Amino acid sequence: MIPDGRAMMWGHFRRSGGGGGVVPLLPAHKIMLLAPHGGGERFAGLFRSVWAKMPLWGRRKILGHWRDERQAAGVFIYGGPSIALMDGPIHLDDRPDDRVLGLVNGRGFRIQFRGDRAAEMPDDVAMDLIAHELAHVYQWAAGWEEMTSGDHFAIEEGADHMTAAWGFGTTSVDEWALAVGRVGLVDPSSWTTAQKDEHNARVLRSGRGVLIP
Numbered sequence: 521m522i523p524d525g526r527a528m529m530w531g532h533f534r535r536s537g538g539g540g541g542v543v544p545l546l547p548a549h550k551i552m553l554l555a556p557h558g559g560g561e562r563f564a565g566l567f568r569s570v571w572a573k574m575p576l577w578g579r580r581k582i583l584g585h586w587r588d589e590r591q592a593a594g595v596f597i598y599g600g601p602s603i604a605l606m607d608g609p610i611h612l613d614d615r616p617d618d619r620v621l622g623l624v625n626g627r628g629f630r631i632q633f634r635g636d637r638a639a640e641m642p643d644d645v646a647m648d649l650i651a652h653e654l655a656h657v658y659q660w661a662a663g664w665e666e667m668t669s670g671d672h673f674a675i676e677e678g679a680d681h682m683t684a685a686w687g688f689g690t691t692s693v694d695e696w697a698l699a700v701g702r703v704g705l706v707d708p709s710s711w712t713t714a715q716k717d718e719h720n721a722r723v724l725r726s727g728r729g730v731l732i733p
């Protein structure tokens with residue numbers, strides 16, 4: 521038997537009067553956003569706009585997954601999904617990666633967004649990013665076998681397909697990152713051939729990003 525951690529956390533949050541970098545994300549489902557560096561109110565609003573625009577079947581599938589205690593126990597996350605908006609690089613394979621803007625792991629229970637980058641994005645771009653990460657959660661919820669086999673190209677392609685089906689853009693985040701020089705190096709026009717090759721190889725490997733000619 522697993523204690524209802526989500527209700528416990530929610531109760532603690534309500535009693536403390538909010539603050540502390542925690543903002544309600546989906547109050548009807550007792551789901552919160554951890555935003556210790558700020559920006560949580562705007563981001564939570566955008567998240568709710570995405571959630572409202574998503575089809576009911578997508579939301580139901582994700583909520584059902586987040587409520588599944590056997591799934592949660594498998595990744596040692598209690599009390600609903602851990603959704604965080606944090607400044608500074610997100611760690612990928614235990615290394616900080618400046619290019620990562622959002623990440624879903626822990627079988628769809630751990631979602632991280634790059635707060636300082638999201639703060640720079642126009643609303644519609646940030647919403648496309650949120651929809652993309654929720655599509656990854658959906659993939660876990662629906663038991664896509666690629667999620668465990670690690671076929672990154674298939675995973676990204678599938679997430680983009682889902683994001684488009686929900687009515688969101690699939691290229692705006694990469695285009696924004698490129699336009700504001702947020703692909704790790706400042707100005708792609710000044711890149712050496714080796715830098716372009718490395719970037720393009722990474723895009724092809726991960727299935728994400730814009731190829732630089």
Ligand SMILES: [Zn+2]
Pocket residue numbers: 652656676679728
């Ligand atoms: Zn992705």
